[in-house]
Amino acid sequence: MTQIEFENVYFRYNDDETWTLKNVSFQINKGETIAIIGRNGSGKSTVAKLMNGLLLPQSGTIYIDGMKVTPQTIFDIRQKVGMVFQNPENQFVGTTVLDDVAFGLENRGIPREEMIRRIDESLTKVGMSSYKQHEAHHLSGGQKQRVAIAGVIAIYPEILILDEATSMLDPIGRKSILETIDKVKQENELTCISITHDMNELSIANRVFVFHEGRLEQDTTPRHFFSSTENWKTYGLLPPLLTQFTKQIGKNGILLHTHPLTHEELIRELWK
Numbered sequence: 001m002t003q004i005e006f007e008n009v010y011f012r013y014n015d016d017e018t019w020t021l022k023n024v025s026f027q028i029n030k031g032e033t034i035a036i037i038g039r040n041g042s043g044k045s046t047v048a049k050l051m052n053g054l055l056l057p058q059s060g061t062i063y064i065d066g067m068k069v070t071p072q073t074i075f076d077i078r079q080k081v082g083m084v085f086q087n088p089e090n091q092f093v094g095t096t097v098l099d100d101v102a103f104g105l106e107n108r109g110i111p112r113e114e115m116i117r118r119i120d121e122s123l124t125k126v127g128m129s130s131y132k133q134h135e136a137h138h139l140s141g142g143q144k145q146r147v148a149i150a151g152v153i154a155i156y157p158e159i160l161i162l163d164e165a166t167s168m169l170d171p172i173g174r175k176s177i178l179e180t181i182d183k184v185k186q187e188n189e190l191t192c193i194s195i196t197h198d199m200n201e202l203s204i205a206n207r208v209f210v211f212h213e214g215r216l217e218q219d220t221t222p223r224h225f226f227s228s229t230e231n232w233k234t235y236g237l238l239p240p241l242l243t244q245f246t247k248q249i250g251k252n253g254i255l256l257h258t259h260p261l262t263h264e265e266l267i268r269e270l271w272k
């Protein structure tokens, strides 16, 4: 079932400027995981903000669960869409970690007991349950990102948008948060959109959207994207170690049947 649809969307921040997004069209089904990549300024965050009605297109149409995004439907749409930005500083509303996670739940009228259960559950999931009474502003960047993610998981969104939301986490912390999100996704058939510059994150997506100068230039699979050398050059990206290794052994005559996305896949391919 199509859950998010962009139909010939054009957007610009100011009337006298060129289009930030040009004729963007795509459909995302319920339960899909999409990685959005592209150079700085290519329009990724703008797409995310259009998905939850923070911005409205000047031309074209956006549908969420079949509902057209308009000023009249924004409230209903935001109930479904949870969004975490790169800079958690701008998202904190409560003084303590607990207040902060409670905010989204209070806004949705969740009863007190259920609220307490969800706060505990989501803070435990992101490894921050012992920080409930801490002042949010005194946390480290990575801890703030964890709390921001907890705040969004707690509202049980149908669509989760992560805009470079794990960029401040240490590598082990990031892996663990991504695994947590993956678990939440499977439990709730969550649709997940992840804007990222971390090429390793692509492997957990089922589709990759590549934005370039405001256009959706590719809607492809991670495996297809990884296997094209041209992609890395065109979009100024650094291939992950796994891709570099696969390319290097290929030059030495070891050609794999499929491009591996994980270390486990690489080992399996090598055994073959």
Ligand SMILES: Nc1ncnc2c1ncn2[C@@H]1O[C@H](COP(=O)(O)OP(=O)(O)OP(=O)(O)O)[C@@H](O)[C@H]1O
Residues within 6 Å of the ligand: 013, 014, 020, 038, 039, 040, 041, 042, 043, 044, 045, 046, 047
């Ligand atoms: N509030 C704003 N007012 C005016 N122009 C903006 C605003 N926000 C973004 N832009 C411009 O829109 C374009 C796309 O920005 P956007 O933030 O969507 O890019 P991005 O792909 O998410 O970049 P990054 O990887 O750096 O986060 C850029 O040229 C940017 O300067």
